[in-house]
Amino acid sequence: MTQSPDEAAREPLELAGSVWFKSGERTLGGASRIALLAAIHETGSITGAAKAVGMSYKAAWDAIDTMNNLAGEPLVERSTGGKGGGGTTLTRRALSLIDTFRAVEREHRKFLERAGAAIEGFAGDWAMIGRIGMKTSARNQLYGKVASILRGTVNDEVSLALPGGQIIVAVLTHESTETLGLTEGVAAFALVKASWVILLVDDGRGPVQLSARNQLRGTVSAVTRGAVNAEVSVALDATTVVTAVITNESVDQLGLAQGQPVVAAFKASSVILGVTG
Template sequence: MTRLEFKGALSLHAGDRPLGGPERIELLAAIGETGSISAAARLVGMSYKGAWDAIDAMNNLADEPLVVRAAGGRRGGGTTLTARGQRLVDAFRAVAAEHARYVARLGALDEASSRDLRLMRRFALRTSARNQLAGTVVALAPGEVNDLIELRLPGGQALRVTITRASTEELALAVGVEAIALIKASAVILVPVDDDAADGNRLDGTVVAIHRDAADAEVRLELDGGGVLVAVTPGERIDALQLAEGRPVCAVIDASSVLLGTTG
């Protein structure tokens, strides 16, 4: 399992509106050092126009000007960082230093605490897919266009997923990487546990709840080994399978109906 690494970024706000992050602060600092907007822009890798746009935005949002055009200087004029602007640079750098120490302390957490934080990150994921199953990549079979990824779910069952090669690379998937499988409830097909004819992933479980309306039914399964899966199926399918709470059932899911996500 890849060890969790902590990174962070600071941003500056005026009320609910963002002033910017470290790049804009460094622009202010460079103006203070050079007294020239063009020289400061070169130092921080901005265009001249981009630098002035950033300065205008910060001046408009700040409680008082951070940068002013000054008379005199080379070519008849210059740019000056105000005392307020310098205080802002100093304050941001102090906060950034404390933030770096905080991130370093997070990085020193023991493995148990790191697992807890990974779990918190999963909780923050919002998606329209009803089912979210965490797993670990245990096999990856590359193809010319699509790759076949196999996840091992916490209960030990396997879930195979077909995604494009580009998606595999974008998600940096490899054996040992943790991933989250997203499955729409309507993509889960319920069959008897002894039905070997259905193609696709087969996850065995036990019915724990059935909620019906006039047309469809929502079935909650407790998967063997742990975890919950929800299926939405026509009501007549429930009757045909004679499903009821406590009865075993098999959930069949096509590999192409599963989306993968990572929190890295």
């Protein structure tokens, strides 16, 4: 049964946060990857560890390969002997990472508890600070919550509801959905490069017949011309803006100007989804 806003408001507020290990600009991993390492240590096999943390065997190995690559040294030592990989062990470096992560996580929890007790509105502000501090090469960084997940044979179709109610659809592999921990209601962000966004004049007659699954309606808020291309910002609502980079010629042909209704379109395969914790 869905809670009413009044019922949700009466529930006690709690702080939430997560710890991630970084080396320079590289993110090695957070709680889920450290849990996988700990499970490997406890079970002695990739199969057992994957089951213990709720991952598929392939997703577990993908995470291990990523951690080994980013660490610059082995954390998990492969062993021969079939799919189960019996006798798989962690290096001393990996064991040290587990201990350090758990110690830092304990202190992180204490910090959140102290800050939550001392600072009014800390939980919401802290989450927002994490989102706005994110750095990527994608111009469009759109925050929302997972509205639905449609499972396919190989890939999943994930719908992300933006604050204003419009939906972004992304196509990603089962392993990616699993690794990111995507379920209905989970907060996530969508990354879309400005060069992937196509603009169309909105005639108000409904969805345009395009192969692009995502068609977001808004109004032009700014047009910044360069020598060859122009950067066009489209306000979807009071809080969300999508930016497209198109040629100056296209701006002229479409007659784009501030306040004009347009549709920002891009393929579901062009959307990269991520989570902050």
